[in-house]
Amino acid sequence: SQMPPEGRGLILLETTGGVVARFSNVQSFPFNAEEGTFADSDWLAVHHDGTAGKRLSLRELGTDRSTDLTGVREFAFNASGSRLAWIDGAGVHAYSLSSRVTTDLDAGGAGLKTLTWSAAGNALALFRDCGGPTHEGAERSSDACSILAFSGLDGTSPGRFVLQPKSWDSFPRGFEISTNASWYPYVARAPLIWREDENGLFFGVRRQPAGAAVPAQQGVVIWRSNDVRLPSTDRAIAADDQFSYLSFADLKSHRFVRLADESIPEVEPHTRAPSLLGFVSEPYDREYSLT
Secondary structure (H helix, E strand, O other): OOOOOOOOOEEEEEOOOOEEEEEOOEEEOOEOOOOOOOOOOOEEEEEEEEOOEEEEEEEEOOOOOEEEEEOOOEEEEOOOOOEEEEEEOOEEEEEEOOOOOEEEEEEOOOOEEEEEEOOOOOOEEEEEOOOOOOOOOOOOOHHHOEEEEEEOOOOOOOEEEEEOHHHOOOOOOOEEEOOOOOEEOOEEOOOOEEOOOOOEEEEEEEEOOOOOOOOOOOOOOOOOOOOOOOOOOHHHHHHHHHOOEEEEEEOOOOEEEEOOOOOOOEEEOOOOOOOOEEEOOHHHHHHHHOO
16 A cells, blocks of 8 residues: 555546546555555555545446445455455444455444454454553453454354453463554564464463553663663663563464463464474673663
8 A cells, every 4th residue: 555645635547438536635545456556456445534534435446436434443455355344433344345245243443453364365353452551550451452353254154253361261360462463673562463274363462561651760770780681761661561472362272372471482473384483582682782
């Protein structure tokens, strides 16, 4: 997708018929083909962010047919471009571009984010966020953060899964599901990824915050010679708060497996391999971290 400057518009010219379509307040406009190219696409999604709120225009290329969806906060085509998912105030929905059928997957759009398709495009997962930070000294439920997963979207009765810590006896105490699924400078956030067979999900777990974040204090910093980095810098505090450990949920057996822990904090997910690679970089990062 491309990101025009704020307030800019988009002009679409259908060369076969000379039809011109104009879109205003365009935020992004991805095509549905796997690489997002015009030549291989037959649909265009135009995301608007104007004074009337967020809106998604779904345009079938080669025609003058366009459908507008209001209140769309997030959307994503699957890899093949055969389906579109979006989140709005009413929940999460999936649309088949071939059959033109919309499936309402879950009601209630509050806190939903990070639409994640499987490689084959028949399964979808996303987070229900924990909400804002708790007040100082308070503890929120470990089940405040969760994952919604939907499989078999190519069939008539998709499967629905709600992944929460209370679903598993083996879920570590004092932890919660991390809804920050990305790689960020100095902070390892385990990604949300489907296994290729669509029977399980990789995701991260992090320590549950006990209260409001405490900003770094100016002044003396106490450092011990065996510490790998200065403990009170803003960067270190952010890393401690956001670091997540890779885990796996098997949707068929309803089993939870924590793959990374304090002894081996970094494990690389793989969508097909029966084994995963874990590594510890601290012994080699010490000199860099203290600079």
